[in-house]
Amino acid sequence: MIKPIIETQGLSKTYGSQRALDDVTVSLPPGTIGLLGPNGAGKTTFLKCLLNLEAPTAGTAQVLGRSITVNSRESRERVGYGPERDCHIPGMAGCEYVTYCGQLSGMTFHAARQRAHEMLDLVGMGQERYRSIDTYSTGMRQRAKLAQALVHDPEVLILDEPTNGLDPSGREYILRLIGSLWREFGISVIISSHLLHDIERICDRVLIIANGRIVEHETMAALQARRRRVVELAPSGAVARYTSVLTEAGFTVEALSNGRLRIESTEDSVDWLLRLMRDHDLPPADLFSSPDALQGLFLQALEASGIKGGDAL
Numbered sequence: 407m408i409k410p411i412i413e414t415q416g417l418s419k420t421y422g423s424q425r426a427l428d429d430v431t432v433s434l435p436p437g438t439i440g441l442l443g444p445n446g447a448g449k450t451t452f453l454k455c456l457l458n459l460e461a462p463t464a465g466t467a468q469v470l471g472r473s474i475t476v477n478s479r480e481s482r483e484r485v486g487y488g489p490e491r492d493c494h495i496p497g498m499a500g501c502e503y504v505t506y507c508g509q510l511s512g513m514t515f516h517a518a519r520q521r522a523h524e525m526l527d528l529v530g531m532g533q534e535r536y537r538s539i540d541t542y543s544t545g546m547r548q549r550a551k552l553a554q555a556l557v558h559d560p561e562v563l564i565l566d567e568p569t570n571g572l573d574p575s576g577r578e579y580i581l582r583l584i585g586s587l588w589r590e591f592g593i594s595v596i597i598s599s600h601l602l603h604d605i606e607r608i609c610d611r612v613l614i615i616a617n618g619r620i621v622e623h624e625t626m627a628a629l630q631a632r633r634r635r636v637v638e639l640a641p642s643g644a645v646a647r648y649t650s651v652l653t654e655a656g657f658t659v660e661a662l663s664n665g666r667l668r669i670e671s672t673e674d675s676v677d678w679l680l681r682l683m684r685d686h687d688l689p690p691a692d693l694f695s696s697p698d699a700l701q702g703l704f705l706q707a708l709e710a711s712g713i714k715g716g717d718a719l
């Protein structure tokens with residue numbers, strides 16, 4: 407049986423009267439896991455509790471099988487962290503800083519320096535590594551942050567909004583790199599973002615968080631399957647006939663405001679629909695795959711939590 411990398415039981419955190427994390431119980435297997443939610447949803451609080459940087463008000467959690475409150479130094483050596491805010495030391499050059507982070511994790515200076523250069527190569531940083539981080543662009547700072555999180559060869563990487571402030575090409579580079587960590591190096595990644603596209607691109611599992619609660623937890627494969635099973639069709643004038651045939655065949659048909667019919671089936675292909683059209687001699691209709699499944703789920707989850715979803719996308 408695959409051991410979970412993260413388990414929580416009723417994890418909660420309040421700041422005064424603000425409930426930032428509300429009774430979160432979850433078990434996450436290794437892989438690339440997206441933590442998706444709008445601003446203020448509780449993503450950072452969740453990650454900080456896992457890292458023991460914030461003490462939960464209630465509940466317990468284990469990272470790589472160890473309680474977050476016991477022996478946290480040892481646990482942290484197996485976990486890398488890229489915080490949302492800049493975490494560099496002013497005046498230090500990029501390579502000095504990443505080396506220093508390696509030393510803080512218990513590596514010797516020589517091992518840390520060698521590994522720092524390897525990680526700076528991996529994140530695509532060139533000669534800029536010898537310049538003070540204070541002079542870095544946002545893209546370079548994000549790369550340096552990723553290198554410091556990886557320098558001690560962690561088993562789990564926790565990245566809080568690592569694509570913040572990046573232009574499209576910088577975002578693409580970082581996403582591709584993060585997406586490769588599990589596949590190529592076996593490093594599990596938990597990445598928080600308020601951007602659907604980032605999560606959908608690279609994660610094999612998604613947690614949607616709103617108002618401090620996990621409102622959805624699905625594998626990306628299950629989401630894609632859900633997407634394939636939803637079909638929209640535009641029957642150009644034969645709406646009533648289509649509706650009655652489909653309803654008689656046992657499907658729930660939803661008439662959309664754009665004139666299309668939305669049908670959810672249990673099959674991954676549309677063969678069932680083509681068969682039905684042929685058997686009932688229905689006129690041709692245009693078929694469309696459903697709108698993005700993750701977006702639909704995200705919006706539903708946010709609406710259920712009383713948040714206006716469009717603002718968060």
Ligand SMILES: Nc1ncnc2c1ncn2[C@@H]1O[C@H](COP(=O)(O)OP(=O)(O)OP(=O)(O)O)[C@@H](O)[C@H]1O
Nearest residue numbers: 421424426443444445446447448449450451452600
């Ligand atoms: N130290 C703190 N003191 C008081 N309230 C806090 C503190 N940290 C977070 N909060 C509040 O807790 C809630 C969750 O914040 P958190 O930073 O975890 O959300 P987030 O999903 O990471 O948001 P963002 O995407 O904006 O970073 C917010 O309402 C925030 O204002």
